[in-house]
Amino acid sequence: MVEWSEQERTIITSIFASLDYEDIGPKALSRCLIVYPWTQRYFGAFGNLYNAEAIKTNPNIAAHGIKVLHGLDRAVKNMDNIKATYAELSVLHSEKLHVDPDNFKLLSDCLTIVIAAKMGSSFTPEIQATWQKFLAVVVSALGRQYH
Amino acid sequence: MTTLTAKDKDTVKAFWAKVSGKAEDIGKQSLARMLVVYPQTKTYFAHWKDQSPDGAPARKHGITVMTGVANAVSKIDNLRAGLLELSELHAFTLRVDPANFKILAHNMLVVIAIMFPEEFTPEVHVAMDKFLASLALALAEKYR
Secondary structure, three states: OOOOOHHHHHHHHHHHHOOOHHHHHHHHHHHHHHHOHHHHHHHHHHOOOOOHHHHHHOHHHHHHHHHHHHHOHHHHHOHHHHHHHOHHHHHHHHHHOOOOOHHHHHHHHHHHHHHHHHHHHHOOHHHHHHHHHHHHHHHHHHHOOOO | OOOOOHHHHHHHHHHHHHHHHHHHHHHHHHHHHHHHHOHHHHHHHOOOOOOOOOOHHHHHHHHHHHHHHHHHHHOOOOHHHHOHHHHHHHHHHHOOOOHHHHHHHHHHHHHHHHHOOOOOOHHHHHHHHHHHHHHHHHHOOOOO
16 A cells, blocks of 8 residues: 655645646646657547647647546545545546556656646655655556556 | 657757756756655765765756756757767766666656746657657667
C-alpha cells in the first residue's frame, strides 16, 4: 500500500481544491495530442485534429479533457486505496478503450507541465515530487487490470 | 523519432533566443528539481561535500549542464558530430545511465513551463521535447 504523509495529502488536496478543471483539462489533453501525436489514435471520432490549432480549439477534446481531469477526483478522495478505486476504470481502458498504458504516463507528464505553468514558482520541487508521486500511483492503478 | 525537421530546428532556435538569458537559472533549477523529485539521481553525486539541491556544487553543475544544452542548440544541424567529445566523456568517464537524460530533460521542461508559461506553447513543447531527446541520443552515441 502507498504511504502518504500528512504534508503530501495536504499538497494534493489543496492543488485540486483550487484547480480550474475547465482550463487545465483541455490544456493538458490537447498538449498531449500535440506533443505526442500518436495519442491521437484514440480520438478518431472527435473531429478535426489536423494541426495544433485545430486540436486546441476542438470542443470535443476540451470536453474530454475536463472529464479525464475529474476522473482524478476519486483518487484524491481515496488516496489510501487508489488501486481498488481505479479497478473498474482500468478494465474499461483495457477492454473497451484499448488504450496502451504507456499513454497514461504521457498524459500525466503533460498535466504536470500545464500545472507547473499555472502555478509558477509555487510549484516547488517538493510539491512537484508529491504531485508526480500521486500521478505515478494513479497511472499504475489504471494499468493494473490489463492482461 | 530522432530526426529534427527544419521547423523543429527553427522553433528551438527561436525559443532558445528568448530564454537563453535565463539559461543559468534554468540549469540550476532543473538540476535541483531532478535531485528532489528523482532521488535515485543523487547516486551520481555522492562525491559532493554539499549534497543539497541548492548547494554550491549542485548550482555549479546545473550551469555546466545548461551550457552544454546551449552548445547543442548551436550544433543542432549535426548533434551527433557536435557532441562527440561529450558523448565520449559520458560513455567512458561519467557513465551516466541514459535513462537519466530523459529525467533531466523532463525537469528542464517543467522549469521552462514555470518561467515562460506563455511562450512554452504545445508547439514549442513538442520541438523542445524532440530536441532534448535527440540531444540525449547523441550523448549516448558512444556508450556501446
